[in-house]
Amino acid sequence: xxxxxxxxxxxxxxxxxxxxxxxxxxxxxxxxxxxxxxxxxxxxxxxxxxxxxxxxxxxxxxxxxxxxxx
Numbered sequence: 645x646x647x648x649x650x651x652x653x654x655x656x657x658x659x660x661x662x663x664x665x666x667x668x669x670x671x672x673x674x675x676x677x678x679x680x681x682x683x684x685x686x687x688x689x690x691x692x693x694x695x696x697x698x699x700x701x702x703x704x705x706x707x708x709x710x711x712x713x714x
Contacts (some may be wrong), residue, residue: 648671649668649672650664650668657704662698662702665702668701672697673690673697677690691698
C-alpha cells in the first residue's frame with residue numbers, strides 16, 4: 645500500500661519537515677479514501693483526516709528511539 649510514502653525517521657531521513665509529514669499523511673488519506681481530491685461535500689472530512697494523521701505521525705516520530713542514535 646502507499647509505496648510512495650517514504651520512511652521519515654533516522655537513519656533513513658535526517659531532516660524531516662512538517663511538509664514531509666503532511667505529504668505522507670495526504671498520500672495515505674488519498675490511498676485509503678480512493679480520492680485524489682475529494683468532492684466539496686467530502687473535503688472537510690478529508691482535510692480533518694490529513695490533519696489528524698499528520699499530528700499522529702509527528703507524535704510518533706518524536707517519540708521513537710532509534711538504537712545507535714546519539
